[in-house]
Amino acid sequence: PFFPYKYKFKFTGCPNDCVASIARSDCSVIGVWKDDIQVNQERVKEYGENGTDINAEVCDLCPTKCMEWDGTTLDIDNSNCVKCMHCINLMPKALKPGKERGATILIGSKAPIVGGALLSSVFVPFLEMDTESDYEDLKELTEAIWDLWGEHSKARERTGEFIQRVGLSNFLEEIGLDPVPEMVMHPRTNPYIFFDDEIFEDAAE
16 A cells, blocks of 8 residues: 555564564564462572572662562562563573463554654553464554545654654554553643543443
């Protein structure tokens, strides 16, 4: 089809994102897990005995501080884990990704051309990729984005720039995707909040 500009896919196997898909593609598909990190406590002890300062190098550098080490056991609050891979990278023989694996779908990154660089935003936090029907979900999302972006964007306007221009809430409404907390990039900076009529109708019910 005749698109306003290119639409790039990049696929990466884990959150290390060695191909930098989150920074260089309109649709990033990043492998991730949903359940708990697999922990081999004996191997964790071996790392500690071989000179790794687990508290300083692993627990203290965890972005959400979801790990605790008491010298014998490594406890992980998996509900607060953001899958940054830091602990797994430092202790690959002791820690492994969980067994329930799939992909996170992110939309909207690009390198700087006209409006500056953009990083992708999470659209689907977790999508199982085991069967052909799971891939159909990705195809349906892509087709919905292509239909909206292809019809209303400006010439040479990438998907991320289009989302910035029309607003994420309007974009999600048009493609039929429900908002989720993972889409929030940072706390709001505007104290003036405007509610849609649907929200008031839901509250009244």
